[in-house]
Amino acid sequence: MNTVRPEDRPRDENPHGVDVRRLYETGHALVSHLELGPGERLLRHITPVDVFFYVLEGRGIVEVGDEKREVVRDTLIDSPAGIPHCWYNEGDEKLRILIAKVPRPEGKTKLL
Numbered sequence: 001m002n003t004v005r006p007e008d009r010p011r012d013e014n015p016h017g018v019d020v021r022r023l024y025e026t027g028h029a030l031v032s033h034l035e036l037g038p039g040e041r042l043l044r045h046i047t048p049v050d051v052f053f054y055v056l057e058g059r060g061i062v063e064v065g066d067e068k069r070e071v072v073r074d075t076l077i078d079s080p081a082g083i084p085h086c087w088y089n090e091g092d093e094k095l096r097i098l099i100a101k102v103p104r105p106e107g108k109t110k111l112l
Contacts, residue, residue, distance in 0.1 A: 006033040015111060016042045020099075030101040036060065036089035044086040046110040049101050051079040053087075058095035061088040 009021040012032070018040055024031040033056075036042075044063070053062065059072045063086040064079045071077060079085045089095040 006035075009033075018042065023098075026104065028103055030104045032099045032101075034087070034097040034099055036087060036095040036097075038089055038092045038094070041088040042086050043111050044084050046082060046084050047079070047101060047105060048081055048109070049103055049105045050081050051085070051099060051101050053077040053079065054098040054100075056096040056098055058089070058093050059091055060095040060097075061090060062086075063088070 004023045006021045006023065009023060012020045012022060014020050019035040019037075021033045022030065023033055034042075053076070055071055055073050055075045055077075057073055059070060062069055062071050062077050063084075064077065065083045065085075087095070087097065
C-alpha cells in the first residue's frame, strides 16, 4: 500500500505561482493538491481533459465557463475538457482543493 500526504510531496512549478503538489499520477489519471492562501488565485485556463475539484477546506470562488459560484468544504465541482476555469480565494483563510484530471493530460494547459 502506498500512502501520500501533500506536505511530503514536492511543490510543482506552475505558471500560477501557487502551491500545487502531485499526489497520484499514472497513465490514466493525475490527482493534485492545491492550496490557495488568502488573496491567491489561479490564472484562467483551459485543460485538455475532464477535471473535477473537491474542496477539502475553506471556501472559494470557482469559475467554470461563464458561471461563477462560491463553494465550501465538501463540495465537488465538475469542469469538462476544453472549458475555461479558474479559482479565487477572496477570503481570509486557506483554501485546499483536490484536483483530479482524467485521463492524465498529455499536453499543457492553455492560459487565457
